Amino acid sequence: MKRRNASAQLAGYIVRSAIAIVALAGASAASAALPRCELTPSGRQIIEIGATGVTRPVLLYVPHAPRSWKALPLILNLHGSGSNGAQQLDRSGLMELADRHHAIVASPDGGLTLPSGGLAWNIPGMPTTAGTLPPADAPDDVAHILALIDTLIAKGCTDPGRVYATGLSGGGRMVSLLGCVLSDRLAAIAPVVGLRAGAPDRSTPAKPDLMSCRPTTPVPVIAFSGGADTTNPIDGGGAKYWQYGLLAAERRWADIDGCQGFAETEPSRSGRTKRRYLGCRPGADVVSYVTKNGTHKWDVADTRLMWRFMSAHSRHLKARW
Numbered sequence: 278m279k280r281r282n283a284s285a286q287l288a289g290y291i292v293r294s295a296i297a298i299v300a301l302a303g304a305s306a307a308s309a310a311l312p313r314c315e316l317t318p319s320g321r322q323i324i325e326i327g328a329t330g331v332t333r334p335v336l337l338y339v340p341h342a343p344r345s346w347k348a349l350p351l352i353l354n355l356h357g358s359g360s361n362g363a364q365q366l367d368r369s370g371l372m373e374l375a376d377r378h379h380a381i382v383a384s385p386d387g388g389l390t391l392p393s394g395g396l397a398w399n400i401p402g403m404p405t406t407a408g409t410l411p412p413a414d415a416p417d418d419v420a421h422i423l424a425l426i427d428t429l430i431a432k433g434c435t436d437p438g439r440v441y442a443t444g445l446s447g448g449g450r451m452v453s454l455l456g457c458v459l460s461d462r463l464a465a466i467a468p469v470v471g472l473r474a475g476a477p478d479r480s481t482p483a484k485p486d487l488m489s490c491r492p493t494t495p496v497p498v499i500a501f502s503g504g505a506d507t508t509n510p511i512d513g514g515g516a517k518y519w520q521y522g523l524l525a526a527e528r529r530w531a532d533i534d535g536c537q538g539f540a541e542t543e544p545s546r547s548g549r550t551k552r553r554y555l556g557c558r559p560g561a562d563v564v565s566y567v568t569k570n571g572t573h574k575w576d577v578a579d580t581r582l583m584w585r586f587m588s589a590h591s592r593h594l595k596a597r598w
Contacts, residue, residue, distance in 0.1 A: 314348070322336075326385075333421060335362070338384070349381050350436060351436075352374075353425075353455075356444070360395050362384035389405060398418050403476060406447065423462070441463065441587040445470065449470060452467070453472055456490075457492055460493050464497070465590040469578045471509065472498070490533070495560070495561030497590045499587075503568050503573060504570065523565060530563050535556075538555035551565075
């Protein structure tokens with residue numbers, strides 16, 4: 278029953294996303310231009326998101342002195358389990374990237390509070406690091422993030438065709454879920470030590486359950502992992518709440534994105550190996566970087582490579598607000 282309820286909830290996310298797109302399209306047709314974005318181009322600030330019935334603050338980083346106040350790219354930056362949005366913003370290095378490339382970074386808090394302290398994301402049907410499933414009345418984090426995206430678009434702050442998502446560990450699991458259920462809203466995803474492609478298969482946990490991640494459109498994917506990660510090893514195992522690793526997850530995304538081949542480069546001076554799938558559907562690349570001695574930390578990510586990949590992808594839903 279829990280599995281069926283989780284599947285129904287995922288289906289609900291897809292329906293709500295489609296409704297939101299229709300609403301945005303209608304708003305675009307009804308108005309030549311929405312209000313000028315009122316965010317102050319001066320760094321950290323808080324906005325309130327209350328569309329899910331509970332008002333939750335969200336930490337934003339808005340670039341200093343943008344070239345012009347137009348709709349900017351949005352990078353969702355999701356923290357790992359036991360952390361929070363402010364800590365993730367500090368550790369990620371994305372504030373400097375935002376200033377350099379004129380993007381907004383949103384670092385929301387997960388809706389679950391862990392017994393050991395810190396926050397986590399509500400991923401339906403999947404246990405947290407505490408080993409327990411989210412309670413039935415847990416906050417709907419997908420709906421919260423969708424409301425955040427729609428709010429920033431409606432206020433004229435975010436380009437709907439350039440919404441990206443990255444996250445660390447449990448935040449990477451949440452980003453992967455967003456890729457599964459909000460594929461038509463995200464231009465690319467970039468999980469760090471946390472790439473997933475749905476829930477583990479019940480009979481073969483070393484592989485993803487194919488039915489649990491069925492995006493409505495191909496999703497560009499770039500992932501970063503550590504070759505010495507013992508929490509979420511790239512070839513599976515590790516903590517029980519992971520079960521399958523990067524290699525199985527990226528193969529599944531390659532299938533979703535219609536890729537037909539694979540290439541791996543020799544490690545660079547940094548000890549990083551590039552894994553790239555070939556012949557994918559137009560604009561739906563699947564790439565990963567594995568740092569030989571990297572562990573379960575944000576350190577394995579390269580934000581320059583991440584942004585280069587993200588900024589090369591956009592959705593056709595590009596009404597200029």
